[in-house]
Amino acid sequence: MFVVDDDEGVRNSLRFLLKSVGLTTQTLSSASEFLDTYKPSQPGCLVLDVRMPGMSGLELQEQLNVRGAVIPVIFITGHGDIPMAVEAMQQGAFDFLQKPFRDQELIDRIQRALELDGRNRAALDQHARIRERLDSLTPREREVLALMTRGQPNKIMAAELGVSQRTVEIHRARVMEKSGAASLAQLVRMVMDLEADRTGH
Amino acid sequence: MPKSIAEAAVPGLDPLAALHGRLLNVSRMATIGEMAAGVAHELNQPLTAIANYAHACERLLGRPGVDPDEVREALRQIAAQTTRAADIIRRLRAVAHSQQAEHLPVGINSLVEELQELMRTDASLHGVDLTLDLAPALPEVAADPGQIQQVILNFLRNSLEALGTHPTGTPRVAVSTSLVDGNAVRLMVCDNGPGLAPDIVKRVFDPFFSTKENGTGLGLAISSTIARAHGGTVGYRANVPCGACFYIVVPAQSHE
Numbered sequence: 022m023f024v025v026d027d028d029e030g031v032r033n034s035l036r037f038l039l040k041s042v043g044l045t046t047q048t049l050s051s052a053s054e055f056l057d058t059y060k061p062s063q064p065g066c067l068v069l070d071v072r073m074p075g076m077s078g079l080e081l082q083e084q085l086n087v088r089g090a091v092i093p094v095i096f097i098t099g100h101g102d103i104p105m106a107v108e109a110m111q112q113g114a115f116d117f118l119q120k121p122f123r124d125q126e127l128i129d130r131i132q133r134a135l136e137l138d139g140r141n142r143a144a145l146d147q148h149a150r151i152r153e154r155l156d157s158l159t160p161r162e163r164e165v166l167a168l169m170t171r172g173q174p175n176k177i178m179a180a181e182l183g184v185s186q187r188t189v190e191i192h193r194a195r196v197m198e199k200s201g202a203a204s205l206a207q208l209v210r211m212v213m214d215l216e217a218d219r220t221g222h
Numbered sequence: 223m224p225k226s227i228a229e230a231a232v233p234g235l236d237p238l239a240a241l242h243g244r245l246l247n248v249s250r251m252a253t254i255g256e257m258a259a260g261v262a263h264e265l266n267q268p269l270t271a272i273a274n275y276a277h278a279c280e281r282l283l284g285r286p287g288v289d290p291d292e293v294r295e296a297l298r299q300i301a302a303q304t305t306r307a308a309d310i311i312r313r314l315r316a317v318a319h320s321q322q323a324e325h326l327p328v329g330i331n332s333l334v335e336e337l338q339e340l341m342r343t344d345a346s347l348h349g350v351d352l353t354l355d356l357a358p359a360l361p362e363v364a365a366d367p368g369q370i371q372q373v374i375l376n377f378l379r380n381s382l383e384a385l386g387t388h389p390t391g392t393p394r395v396a397v398s399t400s401l402v403d404g405n406a407v408r409l410m411v412c413d414n415g416p417g418l419a420p421d422i423v424k425r426v427f428d429p430f431f432s433t434k435e436n437g438t439g440l441g442l443a444i445s446s447t448i449a450r451a452h453g454g455t456v457g458y459r460a461n462v463p464c465g466a467c468f469y470i471v472v473p474a475q476s477h478e
Contacts, residue, residue: 038275121270121272124273
């Protein structure tokens with residue numbers, strides 16, 4: 022858990038509250054301090070004050086987006102910061118809360134954000150594994166993979182690649198083996214997931 | 223001058239002086255109104271902290287084997303945050319406190335220092351870096367402390383609002399005091415915002431002239447009136463390399 026708020030009183034009280042429900046929290050007083058210490062590979066959830074001197078919460082969110090960090094961000098805003106909160110949501114914030122908030126509201130959101138982070142990271146890990154496997158394909162196998170995902174039968178593939186059907190069958194078997202896919206449907210799904218990843222969902 | 227305002231004024235006072243006094247009061251309240259949003263935000267911080275500690279205590283106490291020291295620490299923090307909230311309100315009240323115009327011997331630096339917390343809060347809410355540069359050993363001036371502080375706050379407001387439209391760089395405001403010609407004291411508020419367009423400079427102290435969408439056009443006009451009432455002047459000059467400087471010069475108290 023990370024809390025970034027320039028107000029010492031708010032910061033410490035949040036750490037205390039979260040500790041009372043068993044969450045260990047790292048608190049930081051500025052957006053730049055967070056950027057200096059945080060590594061995108063660290064799992065968790067970020068509770069972030071919108072309005073801070075220096076780099077604002079919105080600017081920090083932008084920086085995190087640029088760095089490809091997937092950590093869910095829950096914004097906490099003061100009175101009258103609603104337009105900023107809306108902007109934060111549009112930029113992909115997980116949620117926002119207006120100060121002062123009910124503890125249960127915050128804790129529920131944090132639990133949901135942590136679950137989301139877990140799922141996102143599991144998906145990313147899986148994608149990384151799939152990408153690694155597909156990267157091990159030879160250029161010819163990759164051509165076969167492209168035709169397979171388009172649903173081309175072996176006969177057409179053989180004609181298109183100028184090889185025998187037998188050769189196509191051997192390539193197909195290697196693609197299935199290297200990708201670890203249990204079926205053609207699963208293989209297609211893997212490739213689509215990676216495509217979606219590359220184009221930013 | 224409309225008769226009704228003169229009649230509504232305090233009986234036995236010169237109608238013009240009474241109107242002047244009322245205008246100052248209106249402008250003081252307007253300044254407070256503008257500051258209210260900032261104060262509301264500022265009060266929210268200790269309130270949030272208090273709520274968090276109280277909720278945490280409730281959770282801790284609902285559990286077997288609670289550590290009393292932990293609860294005690296939270297209660298101490300609640301008390302500290304309450305004091306903090308009370309301080310914020312006290313500072314606002316100090317500005318809101320309506321005083322009759324009364325010229326007392328005061329040090330201009332101490333007027334700035336009294337406002338320091340309030341100005342820092344306001345500046346930090348606008349993401350602005352505030353620095354004070356107060357000349358030592360300045361002579362005292364005969365002044366109404368509340369009115370001079372109002373001028374300072376008016377200048378600061380203008381700078382903060384101008385900096386809100388400033389696209390690049392770290393927004394800064396510097397409040398400085400200095401001795402002028404050995405017999406007057408100058409207080410100046412400088413920012414690194416866009417500054418004033420040349421055609422605006424001449425009109426900026428005119429009543430009801432404003433370039434702000436919701437401006438009353440009274441802040442600088444009232445500041446000018448206050449300066450004159452103190453035998454002083456207000457002025458503008460462009461900051462270097464960019465931005466605006468507004469200043470008030472008040473004669474030092476003569477030692478007879």
